[in-house]
Amino acid sequence: MTAATPHPDPSIRPADRRVSARIGAIAESATLAVDAKAKALKAAGRPVIGFGAGEPDFPTPGYIVDAAVAACRDPKNHRYTPAGGLPELKSAIAAKTLRDSGWAVDASQVLVTNGGKQAIYEAFAAILDPGDEVVVPAPYWTTYPESIQLAGGVAVEVVADETTGYKVSVEQLEAARTENTKVLLFVSPSNPTGAVYSRAEVEAVGRWAAEHGLWVLTDEIYEHLVYGDAEFVSLPVAVPELADKCIVVNGVAKTYAMTGWRVGWVIGPQDVIKAATNLQSHATSNVSNVAQVAALAAVSGDLSAVDEMRTAFDRRRQTIVRMLNEIPGVVCPVPEGAFYAYPSVKGVLGKELRGQRPQTSAELASLILDEVEVAVVPGEAFGTPGYLRLSYALGDEDLVEGVSRLQKLLSEAQD
Template sequence: MSASTPQPDRSIRPADRRVSARIGAIAESATLAVDAKAKALKAAGRPVIGFGAGEPDFPTPDYIVEAAVEACRDPKNHRYTPAGGLPELKSAIAAKTLRDSGYEVDASQVLVTNGGKQAIYEAFAAILDPGDEVIIPAPYWTTYPESVQLAGGVPVEVVSDETTGYKVSVEQLEAARTENTKVVLFVSPSNPTGAVYTEAEAEAIGRWALEHGLWVLTDEIYEHLVYGDATFTSLPALLPELADKCVVVNGVAKTYAMTGWRVGWVIGPKDVIKAATNLQSHATSNVSNVAQRAALAAVAGDLDAVAEMRAAFDRRRKTIVRMLNEIEGVICPEPEGAFYAYPSVKGLLGKEIRGKRPQTSGELAALILDEAEVAVVPGEAFGTPGYLRLSYALGDADLVEGVSRVQKLLGEARD
């Protein structure tokens, strides 16, 4: 299904339109909205437990913080620096990419951005023209279709569900391809489902894109958060011939518990990176130098801290899946990556719960917040109604308490 680019109402004088059609069509980030509401309720004294934001509960490792403290004291960081990123950070990102995914790139192929969201938008803005279509597997992270539309493109959703482990097939992608298709989005591990494509599945998608001359934008932000037998696969490393039409987005937020530091990056062909850098030079100029120095310490350092976090996430993953599957009417596949559970709650919709009969996952999420004081994000935010997303990047005690509240509430469901 395709979403059309919003057009302004020509019956209204331009001077009388208060908000442009382009910006007015953008929806608020549902995940951030849920997180903000949960925090506001907690501040008001309610014992709300939030499963909304995809944010590690760990502090940023000390050695990274110390690098930022030192950066604050150095006057060279008090000035403008190149819009595309500190040269030493770009080189370190190139080295880290080779180390972690086996993909060899030059520093000139790297653009440092204000977080992963800016990386995604600038990547789409650099390669899309009005009307170009981007195939987006659903469930999808809320920002992807909005970034496509903001860049003038048209998002085309390809929907998967729990029966396939939330993974789309080449046949589904081919059915969605048209003469206007320019880009296919590939995300593994996935937000919101935690799905991880096998190497064979990833290769099949990459070869399909190659066959049809399509661009691939691959989001590798969760590259280090895989569990069990699952493995991370970087498409341009797996298929070097894809590199000329492949853009990689990544960042320090999830791997190093640095969500608030706002440092991401784009890796791609030099002409695309140059175009995106030109855009950033007018949009924001350089990323905060202090944050860049902290990111330099992160990507140039070892992965010991992330190994500890991954072990905790793995433990929580098993706990949340077990507890959710104990609820009658809930089906929760075991995620293999990231830190999200994405249970189907379709078996509960329409049932009576404390005098109400929620008909949608949005209504059910609202009921859970009101009655159990637990914040979750409904599937509507990710393009697939009938599901809930719960982040398990929170403390073990809060996780068990929160899901126990949900179990108690939803256990009251009656026909």
């Protein structure tokens, strides 16, 4: 269980506290930190290959960029617009949601945010009171627990491992439920594991939440990145009786290679969306109009761009899993969605490797960067030590070269 926001030390005068206890308890994003370090080393001329960042290596499609360029020249976009989003974009998001997941929502149920992270924080802030518990399946994306804590809630972790394909069971969820449980966080496809719940599994989880009157926040940012026989299933569609207590977060970042444009959204009951919109009106006001117009072009267009990316990601997925599983002591389940591999490296830990004996995945990740200049994110960032996350959203040649370096290094491990 992640502790709630700490109280300040009463023995210290308020004027002498340099950073608030609330903000001081928040950790830096581990994924962004690894990516920044890799980029800094590359800028210094080092041949670093980075598997850290979760962003497509493709450019944003040209028609979306063209829409943004035109928006820059339109004076109406030089002014404030409604804090909750451009009306035409909210309507387009509602239409896109019906098209892609089968969930019929009204534009009044949509809040446009500065990326998915703001969507997640504002959703939790709108429904959590201090001490409310959120059941968080782990491995989890590093931002979820921090957003819950900032909103005053308590993250209760439920851990799954490689033996179940990183998917939690209803029995595990029920064991974690208490009288303080208010929300279930549900993510499929998953970051960091690439796990995708089947329709039957989604329905079982949704029925459990509905039976106990729980809220569900579900992150659908990877909805279009599924492979093979895997299927994306939207929770409020699979379990309609849950819709009035379901909040969906999404965005253009992954589907349209628009991570830097910072446009996400929250969909939910009108009273919750109104509350979150009020919060945003004081926090940031409206999202950049130029980025919103670009997002409008994205969600109103077809999915040919993501089809091309998905084909490349699927090819890389198969390559990285095969190569990782060739390494003694490494076990990597096949991810069915997103663009991450999440291998267990517990069979390598504690072994001698170039004069060191890394005991944790964090120590191993540091050794890997130092010895072979490959940047990976350790499992500690996702609530499950003993694993590494590797994004395969990078070029095929870099992927093969990077994993080849890992193979060479880790094959040297000795008892």
